[in-house]
Amino acid sequence: MINCFMKKGYQRRMSFKSLLQVGCRIWNFGVVSVLVLTVCNILLMLKLLHIERSEGGQAGPRPVPPLPPVIMDPFFPHNNTPVFDMNIHLGHWDNRRILKMIDHAIVGTLFDELSKRYSVCLATQSSLEKLHSLVQVANHWRGPISAALFAAGDEEFGLLQGYVDYLRHCYPAVRDRVSFHLAFPWDRLPSKNQPIKRDGNLDCHHPEGSLHQLLKHRSSELLRWRQKNPYPQNHLRNLARKNCQTSRVFLTDVDIIPSLGMADGLEVFIKSDSCTSLCAYVIPTYEVDERQDSAPAHKARSTQQRLQMNLPEFISASDRPSGSSELNPLDYRLWSELDRMACYRAHPNLEILKQYLVRAVERFFQEVLRAAIDDWQRRLNAFVKWEQEQSRNQVHISHGVTNFEFLYEPFYIAHDNVPPHDERFIGYGFTRNTQVS
Incomplete structure (x- = not known):
C-alpha cells in the first residue's frame, strides 16, 4: 500500500x-x-x-541423487585398443564347463588400496543391458567394488568393452573403485580382445542413453541367441564375490543402489559389533517405481476397492505410513519377481510378452501367494518399526531375525565363508533363495 x-x-x-x-x-x-x-x-x-x-502430499519414492561428477569432454571410442588387460584364451571353468571366467580383467586404480582400508566389499553382477546402473553404485559406495560381467561372442564382448571403456573414461568413481571380471558361455567364446568398430561419440552426462546407443549395434542373431539362453546369475554372483579381497561381502544386483555414505557407516558399525561369526546383516531395500505417467498397478482405484471389499484389515494407500508406498497385502516383492521372470529382456511384440507372463505365473504356487497375504500384517508392523528407527543416524541393528521364510531373498552383509550360490540354477527368478536356505 x-x-x-x-x-x-x-x-x-x-x-x-x-x-x-x-x-x-x-x-x-x-x-x-x-x-x-x-x-x-x-x-x-x-x-x-x-x-x-x-x-x-502423498509420500513417494525418495528422490534419486544426481549422478557423480563426470569428465566434461565427450568420449571417443578407441576402436583398436583392448580395454581389458588379459589373455582371452586363459581363464578358469565352472564345475560343469559351461562358462569360462577371467578374474580381474581390469582393476580399478584404487581397488587394492580400498580393499585394505575397508572391511566390506560390494560384489555385483550384470549383463550389458543393465550396466549403466554401475555409475550410481560406484558414486554411492566409496569402498571396493567387484563386478562380474557376462558377454556372449565377439560381437557382444566388443560392445561390452566399448561401454566399460566409456564408464572408466567418464566416471572417476568407476575407474578408481571397480574391478571387472568376465564370464563367457562355452559355445560363444570370444576370439579377439578389442572393442567393436563404430563411429560417433558417447555423451558422458547420459550413461543410460549412451548404452542404448551402443545396443543398437547388436545383430538380430545375437538377440535371438540371448532370448533362447538364460542368464547365469548364480555363476556371476560367485565370481564377483570370490574376487573381493575383504573379509566381508555385500552381494547385490547391479540395479541395487546403496545409500550415500553406506560403506563408511558400515565401517564404524562393524568395528563396534560384538558378533564375530555366523552373523548376517540384512540391508532394508526400497523399490523405486520410475513410471511418471500413472500410479503403480497396486495403487489403482479398482485394485484398492477390491482389496477393501475382500480384506477387512486392508490399509489403503492413502492411509499407509510415510515411505511405504510400495507395500501392499499381495506383497509387491512377488510382483517384482514376476517382472524379473517375464520381463528381463525386451519382447518383440505383445503376444510373446503374454506367453512369458503366463509361464511366469504358472511357476507361482497358490500357497506362496496365500502365505504372502497372511503375513502382510506382520510385515507392515515390522516396516513401521523400522521407519521409526531411522531417527538414529548411525548404522545399527533394528531387530533380530531367526526364522526362515520361503522365497525370502534378502541382500545382506556377511563373512566371505558363507555357502556359494547354487550354480545348477540358471536364469531369472528365485535363484538367490537357494543360497539363503
Missing part, C-alpha cells in the same frame, strides 16, 4: 497542469507497483504450493 500526504494550502494553489503531471506520475508509479506486487504474489503462491505438496 502506498500513502501520499500533501499540505492543503499547497494543494489549493496547484495549477491544472501541475495536477495533471503529479497525477500521471502517481498513476505510473501505481501501475509499476501493482505489477511488482502481482509478480511477488505469484512467486509466493508457487512457493506455498511447493511446500504443501512436499509436506502434505
Whole structure:
C-alpha cells in the first residue's frame, strides 16, 4: 500500500497542469507497483504450493541423487585398443564347463588400496543391458567394488568393452573403485580382445542413453541367441564375490543402489559389533517405481476397492505410513519377481510378452501367494518399526531375525565363508533363495 500526504494550502494553489503531471506520475508509479506486487504474489503462491505438496502430499519414492561428477569432454571410442588387460584364451571353468571366467580383467586404480582400508566389499553382477546402473553404485559406495560381467561372442564382448571403456573414461568413481571380471558361455567364446568398430561419440552426462546407443549395434542373431539362453546369475554372483579381497561381502544386483555414505557407516558399525561369526546383516531395500505417467498397478482405484471389499484389515494407500508406498497385502516383492521372470529382456511384440507372463505365473504356487497375504500384517508392523528407527543416524541393528521364510531373498552383509550360490540354477527368478536356505 502506498500513502501520499500533501499540505492543503499547497494543494489549493496547484495549477491544472501541475495536477495533471503529479497525477500521471502517481498513476505510473501505481501501475509499476501493482505489477511488482502481482509478480511477488505469484512467486509466493508457487512457493506455498511447493511446500504443501512436499509436506502434505502423498509420500513417494525418495528422490534419486544426481549422478557423480563426470569428465566434461565427450568420449571417443578407441576402436583398436583392448580395454581389458588379459589373455582371452586363459581363464578358469565352472564345475560343469559351461562358462569360462577371467578374474580381474581390469582393476580399478584404487581397488587394492580400498580393499585394505575397508572391511566390506560390494560384489555385483550384470549383463550389458543393465550396466549403466554401475555409475550410481560406484558414486554411492566409496569402498571396493567387484563386478562380474557376462558377454556372449565377439560381437557382444566388443560392445561390452566399448561401454566399460566409456564408464572408466567418464566416471572417476568407476575407474578408481571397480574391478571387472568376465564370464563367457562355452559355445560363444570370444576370439579377439578389442572393442567393436563404430563411429560417433558417447555423451558422458547420459550413461543410460549412451548404452542404448551402443545396443543398437547388436545383430538380430545375437538377440535371438540371448532370448533362447538364460542368464547365469548364480555363476556371476560367485565370481564377483570370490574376487573381493575383504573379509566381508555385500552381494547385490547391479540395479541395487546403496545409500550415500553406506560403506563408511558400515565401517564404524562393524568395528563396534560384538558378533564375530555366523552373523548376517540384512540391508532394508526400497523399490523405486520410475513410471511418471500413472500410479503403480497396486495403487489403482479398482485394485484398492477390491482389496477393501475382500480384506477387512486392508490399509489403503492413502492411509499407509510415510515411505511405504510400495507395500501392499499381495506383497509387491512377488510382483517384482514376476517382472524379473517375464520381463528381463525386451519382447518383440505383445503376444510373446503374454506367453512369458503366463509361464511366469504358472511357476507361482497358490500357497506362496496365500502365505504372502497372511503375513502382510506382520510385515507392515515390522516396516513401521523400522521407519521409526531411522531417527538414529548411525548404522545399527533394528531387530533380530531367526526364522526362515520361503522365497525370502534378502541382500545382506556377511563373512566371505558363507555357502556359494547354487550354480545348477540358471536364469531369472528365485535363484538367490537357494543360497539363503
